[in-house]
Amino acid sequence: MSFVPEKEMVIAALAPDQFPHVRAERTRATFQFQSRGDSTIVRLTQTGWKSGPEWTRAYEYLVAGNAQLMATLHKRFVDGPIDWKKVFGDPAGKGN
Numbered sequence: 001m002s003f004v005p006e007k008e009m010v011i012a013a014l015a016p017d018q019f020p021h022v023r024a025e026r027t028r029a030t031f032q033f034q035s036r037g038d039s040t041i042v043r044l045t046q047t048g049w050k051s052g053p054e055w056t057r058a059y060e061y062l063v064a065g066n067a068q069l070m071a072t073l074h075k076r077f078v079d080g081p082i083d084w085k086k087v088f089g090d091p092a093g094k095g096n
Contacts, residue, residue, distance in 0.1 A: 001028065008032050013046060019058040025050070044070060 001010040013029040015022040027048035034041040044066055049055060076082050 006033060006035070013062075015058050016061070019054055019061070021052075021054050022058040042070065042073065 001012055003009050009031045011029050011031075012026045014026060017023065025048075027046050030045045030047070032043040032045070034043070046062065046066065049059060072082070
């Protein structure tokens with residue numbers, strides 16, 4: 001949706017398939033970056049939530065998912081690039 005280098009990235013977040021109404025309507029995820037010396041603070045704010053059982057379930061699911069996303073992002077910058085084939089396997093099944 002928008003990108004300001006070194007400051008902010010805004011995307012239309014796509015919920016998983018098990019939340020079809022939330023997926024169709026989407027929410028907005030804003031990643032803000034703030035330099036702090038040798039570090040960067042990354043803040044994720046997700047807006048556009050509505051009421052209802054599916055929205056509540058999607059919110060609960062994404063609270064955990066977003067925490068995992070932020071932890072993985074942190075790990076990547078502390079430990080270096082991630083070999084996603086080792087994490088998720090080779091989707092093409094080629095082993096390269």
